[in-house]
Amino acid sequence: MQRFVGLVALIIFGAPAAWAQKVPVTSYTLENGMEVVVIEDNRAPIVTHMLWYRVGAADEPAGKSGIAHFLEHLLFKGTEAVPDGTFSEVIEANGGNDNAFTSQDYTAYFQQVAVDRLPLMMEMEADRMRGLILDDAAMLTERDVVLEERALRTDSDPGSLFSEQRNAAQFLNHPYGTPVIGWLDEVNALTLQDALDFYNLYYAPNNAVLVVAGDVEPEAVYALAQQYYGPLAPSEGIQKRLRPQEPPQRAARRITYRDARVATPYVIRSYLAANRQSGSQTEAAALSLLADVLGGGGITSLLGQRLQIEEDIALSSGAFYSGLSYDPDTFGMYVVPKPDVALEDAEARLDATLEFLIENGVDARRLARSKATLLADEIYAMDSQQGLARRYGAALTSGLTVEDVAAWPDILQAVTEDDILQAARDVLDIRRSVTGYLMGEKETSQ
Amino acid sequence: MIRIFATATVLLLAALPLRAATEIQEVTSPGGITAWLVQEPSIPMVALQFSFRGGASQDNPEKLGAINLMVGLLEEGAGPLSATRFAERSDELGARLRFSTGRDSVNISASMLTGNLDESVELLRLALIEPTFGETAFERVRGQVNSGLRSDATDPQAIAGNAFRAMTFPDHPYGLSTDGTLETIANLTPDDMRAAHRNTLGRNNVYIGVVGDISPETLGELLDTLLGALPDDISDAVADVQPLLETGTTVIDFDTPQSVVVFSQPGLKRDDPDYLAAYVLNHIVGGRSSTARLTVEVREKRGLTYGISSFLLPYQHAALYMGGFSSGNETVSEAVSLVQTEWAKLAAEGVTAAELETAKRYLTGAYPLRFDGNAAIAGILAGLQVAELPITYIAERNALVDAVTLEEINRVAAELYQPEKLRFVIAGQPSE
DSSP: GGGGGGHHHHHHHTTTTTGGGOOOOOEEOOSOOOEEEEEOSSSSSEEEEEESSSSSGGGOOOTHHHHHHHHHTTTSOBSSOOTTTOOOHHHHHTEEEEEEOOOOEEEEEEEEGGGGGGGHHHHHHHHHHHOOOOOOOHHHHHHHHHHHHHHIITTTHHHHHHHHHHHHOOSSSGGSSSSSTTTTHHHOOOOOOHHHHHHHHSSSGGGEEEEESSSSHHHHHHHHHHHHHTTTTOOTOOOOOOOOOOHHHHSSSSEEEOTOSSSSSSSEEEEOOOOBBTTTTTHHHHHHHHHHHHHSSGGGGGHHIIIIIIIIOEEEEEEOOOOSSSOEEEEEEEEEETTTTTTHHHHHHHHHHHHHHHHHHHOOOHHHHHHHHHHHHHHHHHHHHHHHHHHHHHHHHHHHHHHHHHOOOOOOOOOOOHHHHHHHHHOOOOOGEEEEEEEEEEEEOO | OHHHHHHHHGGGGGGOOOHHHHOOEOOOOOTOOOOEEEEEESSSSSEEOOOOOOGGGGGGGGGGGGGHHHHHHHSSTTTBBOHHHHHHHHHHHEEEEEEOOSSSSSEEEEEEEEHHHHHHHHHHHHHOOBBOOHHHHHHHHHHHHHHHHHHHOOOOHHHHHHHHHHHHHSSSGGGTTOOHHHHHHOOOOOHHHHHHHHHHHHHHTEEEEEESSSSSSHHHHHHHHHHSSOSSSSOOOOOOOOOOOOOOOEEEEEEOEEEEEEEEEEOOOOOOTTTTHHHHHHHHHHHHSOOHHHIIIIIIITTTOSSEEEEEESSSSEEEEEEEEEEEETTTTHHHHHHHHHHHHHHHHHHHEEEEEEEEHHHHHHHHGGOHHHHHHHHHHHHHHHTTTOOTTTHHHHHHHHHHHHHHHHHHHHHHHOGGOOOOEEEOOOOO
């Protein structure tokens, strides 16, 4: 009886496209070049207002690593209308929550608030797009905060330090090899002028995407966006983002990082891989499903089933691929071996699993389960207003369009076993890989 | 100009309607199990939250970690399904089942697609009622828990937290690790799992919140199917306890560039009549707000930390007021003394009328923001029941916050803040 349940689930999911239209999304471009995306979610009188800039750490000048993220902190320091670091204070006085985040490809600011406060959010966000006022005292204190943030997130965590080293090894030439928070010595030397130069160049309506999700009407949002953001002058200096690209990788790279704080060693492998391209997302979709059948969903994936259940050598395992980046990024996988298993043996079993996949193909039921999970994810995604807003903001600042985002679930469902195997053969080339061992100081390598 | 606008609109906050507040139904199943339900048909899903009161604190000290391991095994084989088949079935149905163990409760969050509801409920029923606790899955999950415990031994956050609990609750389960220790875990058996299962999950200690596309009648049947076979005699064997807290600083030497600090003094239980005033007070002092006193003093003015906050921690059998932050080894002592100074000021002077007003505006305005999804609301509904609050609480809560007066909050401040009991535990290498 159990063998047939998969079919039942797939029948229930008979119409993959039906739910996709249930997220009502509309978009619009203001005359000054700013894109506006509206996502309707009328379950509660709440709105999420997010302003995304098409600039991130990968756009920083050489030697100024961390400036995109540091500027994100400084944007809360004040303008003429909202002076002395009172931005968040005004949001809080209106019962709202606010924050911001920076990645390699974007910098985003958001507030969640009662829907009748949307005009105020726009007024304040538009105000700090062009009107930031900074002084040295505020800058220096905030730089210390950022250094503490780096100490917390990176220097206190051997896994993060290892990740930083792996990325640096993966990208010889592309700025994705530099950490978003910046190298310690470079962050320490950032100046007020560095922040202002970056701000003046990149913070402009023609480099921004506004995403509003919540209990709103698209027409009303457009009218408000026109009123508050419309008068802002575009920046003349915005160019198409052309970052230094990776040269062909011809030799596998290996790194070992030892740290006394590591209690659970693991091996992790990454390969350079294509990203989602506007109008051409098929390869990325195949890689997404490859990651899922290989290492998504714990013990049901191929790696989980072989290494955790059948061979019983691993505590956990997985594969990862996002595809959502402006430039090509990586496809990766990891194995956390049981304490009595050496990293070399774990790596050998990982490679054997990859060979098995390429030789034997993808089990049809495993692929069907992956697709069913992706469909369910789409329904659950509708339960998160902020999650939906982030999905569109991240895509639009990574070179994709609203149409690409809407098409993505169907493209995923259309992936075939052949697509996955082709993607696996293309990407899983050891010469284009970085293999990393994270170890304590005591473990010996064999 | 913006500031004028901001002030003018504040008055509207109280009028914000909150659908969940007006539409909670108490559903009682034919078998007598109750749940709080908000019907929300706009997404074809149902979110369910089950909180079983008791949790890891009910562990027999010699079997420490049994309840946590047992809960981790519920989805690792049940009824006729192996661990693998269970996970596959969950993927096929698009059901999301999450099991976790807290100090005072075991929590299960489930999201199910309406189209697969019956099959998904059956899967969860197997996990709750017919877990297998097979030898192979037991060894595998025990290995994962062991790995977590070994990692904790070199994690400054865990080191500080564990040391703090051990010294604060020396002879009480609250002083022990919820995951057990390497030694106690090594001695556990699958039979211990069966005993822990029998003594932890019951009809009489479960609190249920449900939000989604489901009728009260369907929910009632679902509850009986799911939980009807659980025992109804689960008891709480843990005694109330006073935390042992005296002023001072304990340093645990750990080689890391940034010290991790935990601080605490006695707090208030959730049913204390002053709890809400203390909650508002803490928002002013250590809430996640740019204007919170600790954030202003330690982060905004001096850049000594990335984040500092404090919070009331009302356990079932004890009450703490806790806080924490990280700061470089060279700066951490200055940050600690700033917290001490602030504590003494609060005990002596309390807070200002302006601070109270600002806190009320934020807390009443932001309350509806918590209700931003079916899963989030289901969690809130179960949490309110665990806290023994009435079904009308969501509707009344902002009025209760608004009713807190300056006199009241400063009386509570004078009683609550006890610099002579404020304990700091630091993992790191602070310089003097």
